[in-house]
Amino acid sequence: MTVDPRRAMEARKERMLSEHLAARGIRDAAVMKAMREVPREAFLPSGMELFAYDDGPLPIAEGQTISQPYIVAYMVEALELLGGERVLEIGTGSGYAAAVLSRCAAQVYTVERIPFLAAGARARLEVLGYDNVTVHLGDGTLGWEEHAPYDAIVVTAGAPEVPRELLDQLAPLGRLVIPVGPTQHLQELVRVRRTREGKIRQEQLCPVRFVPLIGEHGW
Numbered sequence: 604m605t606v607d608p609r610r611a612m613e614a615r616k617e618r619m620l621s622e623h624l625a626a627r628g629i630r631d632a633a634v635m636k637a638m639r640e641v642p643r644e645a646f647l648p649s650g651m652e653l654f655a656y657d658d659g660p661l662p663i664a665e666g667q668t669i670s671q672p673y674i675v676a677y678m679v680e681a682l683e684l685l686g687g688e689r690v691l692e693i694g695t696g697s698g699y700a701a702a703v704l705s706r707c708a709a710q711v712y713t714v715e716r717i718p719f720l721a722a723g724a725r726a727r728l729e730v731l732g733y734d735n736v737t738v739h740l741g742d743g744t745l746g747w748e749e750h751a752p753y754d755a756i757v758v759t760a761g762a763p764e765v766p767r768e769l770l771d772q773l774a775p776l777g778r779l780v781i782p783v784g785p786t787q788h789l790q791e792l793v794r795v796r797r798t799r800e801g802k803i804r805q806e807q808l809c810p811v812r813f814v815p816l817i818g819e820h821g822w
Contacts, residue, residue: 612644615656623658623673631680637706638676643669645731646699663697665717667814670759674811675700681780681794681808682755684708689750691772693743693816694759698724701736704757711736712750714743716817744818746772753777760816761790765805768820773797780808787815787822 620639629635644655646669654661660668670678679700682690688708692701695715701724704711715721718740725738739747743758744766752774758781765781773779777797784790792808815822 612652612655616643619656619658619672624676627673629673629676629680633684633686633707634676634680634703637679637703638672640706641699641702642731643672643699646697646702646727663720664723665720667696667717667720669697669699670813675703677809678757678759678780678792679703679707681792682707682757682778684755688754691747691750691753691756691769692759693746693756693769695724695738696720696759698728698733698736698738700757700759701738702728702731702733705733705736708755709735712739712747712753713737714739714741714747716740716742742818744768744816744820748772755779756781758782758816759813760821761787761811761813762816762821765793765795766820770795770797770803775799775801782811782813788812 644652658673659671663669684707689710690704690708692713695713701711701713721738721740728736746768751772754774754777756769756779761782761784775797779795782790782792790811792811794806794808796804
């Protein structure tokens with residue numbers, strides 16, 4: 604019997620949603636809907652589509668990776684988005700996380716330091732119709748001041764500390780989720796909140812491992 608590749612891909616996606624997201628505590632309905640709608644296979648190098656819904660990071664170009672689905676969902680959920688926010692993402696990569704964010708927020712601005720990745724993500728997001736995502740080539744540790752302040756900021760690479768520039772671009776009541784650690788290979792995912800009065804509160808979420816955040820205020 605011939606197996607329909609499309610149906611097989613959808614079955615793998617549903618298994619990912621139930622076994623790797625819902626079973627591990629992802630509860631935000633908008634995040635689950637976005638993870639179901641965004642085709643992760645479209646953000647992978649050719650020939651890797653079969654692994655799209657495995658719960659692990661996968662290599663993309665320029666020595667970078669696309670994060671595992673659970674971590675993408677966990678970080679987006681940690682931003683506590685309601686749907687009307689302006690979000691800044693640092694580390695566009697293939698554009699997958701930006702696409703997920705675009706289904707949970709009003710506008711996504713994403714910064715990538717590697718020209719090849721920025722160009723590829725921009726083209727991919729445009730073709731797939733994610734028209735509320737804007738890709739910028741630049742040093743992500745500096746944020747993107749032109750569109751600040753942001754209701755939420757997410758960083759998809761590990762930093763030695765939270766860059767001051769990102770804190771300065773966070774709106775009152777905003778949330779910043781970022782991996783922070785003393786080495787380039789192991790970090791703690793932290794969530795930073797700015798109070799209405801401008802004070803900064805920080806909480807630890809979970810241990811993670813990301814590629815290093817490179818730039819003026821990174822590694």
